[in-house]
Amino acid sequence: MRGKADSDLVRRQNRHIVLEALRSHGPMARVDLGRLTGLSPASITTIANQLIGDKAMLELDETPDRSDPSRRGRPTTRVDLNPDAAHVIAMKISIGGIELALVDFSGKIIARKKTAVATYEMGADEFGHQTQTIIQTFLDENNLKPCDVVHIGVAAQGVTDSVLGTVAWSPAFKQRNIPVIEPIETEFGIKCSIANDANMIAEGVMAGDRYSYTGTAAVVFMGYGVGMGLVIEGKVYHGATGAAAEFGHMNHIPNGAFCRCGRSGCLEAYASDYGILRSAENRSDQLPPPSSAVDPTVMLALENAARGGDLNAAAAYAKAGSAIGFGLARMIALLNPDRIVLAGPGTRALDLIEPALRAAIEEGVVEALRTQVKIETAPINTDMIITGTIAATLRHLDSTIFSSGPMKLQTESLT
Amino acid sequence: MRGKADSDLVRRQNRHIVLEALRSHGPMARVDLGRLTGLSPASITTIANQLIGDKAMLELDETPDRSDPSRRGRPTTRVDLNPDAAHVIAMKISIGGIELALVDFSGKIIARKKTAVATYEMGADEFGHQTQTIIQTFLDENNLKPCDVVHIGVAAQGVTDSVLGTVAWSPAFKQRNIPVIEPIETEFGIKCSIANDANMIAEGVMAGDRYSYTGTAAVVFMGYGVGMGLVIEGKVYHGATGAAAEFGHMNHIPNGAFCRCGRSGCLEAYASDYGILRSAENRSDQLPPPSSAVDPTVMLALENAARGGDLNAAAAYAKAGSAIGFGLARMIALLNPDRIVLAGPGTRALDLIEPALRAAIEEGVVEALRTQVKIETAPINTDMIITGTIAATLRHLDSTIFSSGPMKLQTESLT
């Protein structure tokens, strides 16, 4: 049950939807904001003036568009998010590296940087210090002080704990429970949050139609690992501790193939790059896989071999498709989604995977459930994790920073 | 993204939380309503007067309680839900029978009735007519006209489609896509909704602390079949078409044991009454199971045999536990819940099931996820489906009927 409602809630909610409208549709006239949000022109005027006063919004200084001769009446003046309202940093932790992106409030990336970090062998303390150094350098390079950055959103591969602010388990680290938020917040005093990388991919994929989509969807990431981001009733779902949708480590076959995570039978052990490669090469699936990522060119060669008639390779892709298909079948039975989006570099080999994938879904789920769900493929964009993290972080700002304080009336001080 | 907020939203939301507070905590004084909802005494006065005016609430006529001698000041007058505000009917469709319960607005069951119906062989039309007759008789027996009943909430075993208002697939019917809502709504003009029985069990289990619980939980039903109700962020989750959490027909083993639904490898084929019985009796799991429910006394005997040293029986329960455990492991990996509740007659044999169940969860899920979730057992209550359907239906009323219309001001007519 949600809590009580009052005028403050109304205020926050409406300012939030106005910002959200600009974020997903770009700059527009006040009239259009009204049409899109359902708020009256009068309210839009009030809200826009307040947001402009708060430096969250600005009026664009454009010469009126005269391209459409049938256009009459007073020309519109468009408003947009004020890029200078705030800066945020999106940070991606993956095997062997940290990637940073500095973003303004409008979502434009101002600077980005990849730094190689030998994450795997690092202890918690060492990683914390490294992170601090890397962020400090990044700030210096962009002539920023910590107080100029409002939030740092972190995406990490593996099981993240958003409550404790740690990476509970990740292929990027030998050690477990690596604190990430704490070293950042104490060093810089910047608010920080952590999430699973697959959830951030889902944020990225959904960023476009977040405004309109209110259904349940699963975004599957296929590549060096297998991940999933769940969108439930329009919102990316993070679970009790932020570890939701660990699709790659959802069990596929009890006592099955050995996985990077040290257990057996995970979906990833069949459907990730290394899993596919392992079965294509007829290596035993009971041995621990290598901890390093598979070279993309190797996977490309394997795909082409499969397409060229290499039966072992083709069988490996079919096995992967079947694993993902059964995993999706189980997810569908549980969640009854209306949409599945396949994404990530693994979709390049979709032609090899799809038949087995569809067959598995058909075998694994009652018809009534199976026919409701549309399966789509998203364009492969390696930046999706950063993009999604940016989207999630900025949306978080929308709902907190600029929609919070009530306007102070100054009747008192005027006397 | 939710839509715009205005004073009407505030009004609905606050009236809703007041009704909800009374529903889950029973009658109480206005002060306590204020404390519980966070609304000011002034607002509670206003809201209470309006709800009383709408006949949704009433002031209790009690002699002040003098048992506590330290009690001073003006005594409280408690308010409660007005039982006469509305009547609703909860309806349960199961194999071979329809059960009805007539309930007042306060949640008290006024009358209930079971009618034997040969559902399995029935076609859609015949079932529709039967339903109409049974409801008509029930209304007559209670001296009610259709217009006296505001809503009929239906719970059915199997895959329900809340959008189409049908039973898409159910062990209760040989035929598929049986319309349920349409024959009721057209015959009586009463609003009607349909949901899966396991979701209604979850409603029942959560009804107590719905007001406070905002986490993610899975309620597992074990018995003649296996079902699940998912509670996501405090609300029972129904999925895109109302078919969510078909745990029983979530695939366990590809190409595994034959299930009532006509497919192979469903969890239910291992962990339901008939699945357990089948494996205890060493019958082939590749043959279609009987369509009728297993006699409870047979299951009781089987349990005792297992406890008494019957190795086949014990192994069958262990197999069931393992199936449920792996299913839960998969669910945990996907949803990262904080709570699992085991319920239903099957929990009577929990001692036989639990070791294998826990072992499977340990094997099937990363430690980081597994340790976050508490596993509880709910008291076995065969009425849970009806109870939950009542709770869900009344809550639906709370949020629609009595929280809708704005107060009409009559300044116009006073001139």
Place this chain on the structure above:
DNA sequence: ATAATTTAATTTGACGTCTAAAATAATGTT
């Protein structure tokens, strides 16, 4: 008995937000 105290509930007056309707602004058309 009567006054003081305590707790519950209501009334009053102010505030914040939204909206319809009227007014104003800025342009194109006749």
Place this chain on the structure above:
DNA sequence: AACATTATTTTAGACGTCAAATTAAATTAT
């Protein structure tokens, strides 16, 4: 130059909450 059209702002009013003051109904103290 007057009129038409579209965008935005201003104005006046409605609705809902809340803090503070008031009223209500009991118990305790004197």
